[in-house]
Amino acid sequence: MESKLIDGITSLIRQQGFEQVTRQKSTVSQTLAAQQGDLSIVVHLSKGGAIPTSHASPQATPTTGRDIAVKATLPGLSGPTGIEALKALRQGGAQTTGAATQKRPAQ
Amino acid sequence: MPTLSEYWFQKQLLGGPFSVYNQPFPDGGYAWIANGGQTAATLTWVRPDNETVVDLASQLNSQDILSQIDRLLGSHANRTSGMMAQERFWWQVPYYGQDPGRHGEWDILVRLYFDFHIGTPWYCSDANGDIDYYIVVYLNGAGNLEAYVDGWSYHYSGGGPFCTGGINDALNSAVPAGVGPLQTILDTKLAALAEIKFSAVYILPGSGTKVPGEHAENADDDAAIAVLS
Numbered sequence: 065m066e067s068k069l070i071d072g073i074t075s076l077i078r079q080q081g082f083e084q085v086t087r088q089k090s091t092v093s094q095t096l097a098a099q100q101g102d103l104s105i106v107v108h109l110s111k112g113g114a115i116p117t118s119h120a121s122p123q124a125t126p127t128t129g130r131d132i133a134v135k136a137t138l139p140g141l142s143g144p145t146g147i148e149a150l151k152a153l154r155q156g157g158a159q160t161t162g163a164a165t166q167k168r169p170a171q
Numbered sequence: 172m173p174t175l176s177e178y179w180f181q182k183q184l185l186g187g188p189f190s191v192y193n194q195p196f197p198d199g200g201y202a203w204i205a206n207g208g209q210t211a212a213t214l215t216w217v218r219p220d221n222e223t224v225v226d227l228a229s230q231l232n233s234q235d236i237l238s239q240i241d242r243l244l245g246s247h248a249n250r251t252s253g254m255m256a257q258e259r260f261w262w263q264v265p266y267y268g269q270d271p272g273r274h275g276e277w278d279i280l281v282r283l284y285f286d287f288h289i290g291t292p293w294y295c296s297d298a299n300g301d302i303d304y305y306i307v308v309y310l311n312g313a314g315n316l317e318a319y320v321d322g323w324s325y326h327y328s329g330g331g332p333f334c335t336g337g338i339n340d341a342l343n344s345a346v347p348a349g350v351g352p353l354q355t356i357l358d359t360k361l362a363a364l365a366e367i368k369f370s371a372v373y374i375l376p377g378s379g380t381k382v383p384g385e386h387a388e389n390a391d392d393d394a395a396i397a398v399l400s
Contacts, residue, residue, distance in 0.1 A: 088292065090337040090340045091336065091339075093333065093336040093337070095334070097294050104294070106333065110336065115335040115339065116339075117327050117335055117339075118265070120264075120323070120324035121322055121347065122270055123320060123322050123323075123350060131311040131313075133310050133311055134371070135278050135279075136278070136281075136372045136373055136396070137277055138279060
């Protein structure tokens with residue numbers, strides 16, 4: 065449906081003398097642009113609402129086959145998550161170094 | 172000789188511009204560091220003799236690695252910065268909300284990232300942003316240092332009003348395609364330490380320098396893996 069619609073509009077604007085017709089397609093939108101002298105036309109067809117400008121994705125199984133004994137951390141930190149905890153942060157920490165283990169001080 | 176390192180962060184703990192002062196001291200002795208300026212956060216760290224530091228920015232900004240990144244981006248985007256490193260608590264990672272139990276709350280991941288630019292047709296503004304990979308650094312059961320790519324993200328401004336869909340398509344293809352090559356780079360860089368057994372691993376802000384005296388660095392630009400043998 066979208067392609068037919070854009071095809072139809074493309075034909076129409078070409079009939080009106082517009083040139084330099086370009087067509088950009090993405091998974092969520094199509095954009096048709098053309099110019100005629102100092103006139104410009106843009107037709108944008110999109111699915112859904114606002115498109116985000118960021119994305120984050122964890123890897124599905126990054127630890128498969130890995131023998132993880134100790135992850136990097138800041139020794140001694142604990143408590144509730146988040147910025148408020150960090151703002152209130154006034155803590156010390158210690159870490160044993162005799163083996164690949166880590167101890168946190170008693171709470 | 173151990174070194175007492177004190178970090179003064181101007182804006183936030185482990186983020187932004189900071190000064191570090193390194194003061195070596197003899198075994199069984201003591202050291203002191205005085206600071207008269209105002210800071211948002213401080214971090215003090217006793218660093219023993221058996222600490223080995225891997226400065227990530229200096230390791231990852233070799234021409235062969237940067238060329239590899241540029242090849243991966245292809246025509247999708249142009250890299251506009253060198254490779255940067257930043258330590259992040261797990262809860263600061265942008266995909267934390269998708270799987271909070273994936274790591275401990277205070278586990279530290281390393282964000283490896285660079286800035287990019289994407290040109291757009293005349294009816295859109297160009298896009299500028301950053302592409303990020305999140306790395307978990309760990310010791311295996313034998314005490315060897317290893318790391319893996321845990322996830323990825325991107326963020327940009329611009330691309331409006333009509334080009335964000337195409338930009339996202341390009342990034343959603345190019346950014347995860349970089350995970351495999353980055354893993355190979357990490358494996359290669361850490362291979363030099365593969366035979367050494369370590370007892371502890373932590374991440375330091377900046378280059379991880381232990382050179383005595385004061386140094387000004389930026390925790391948003393560099394981080395260092397430190398291990399104790």
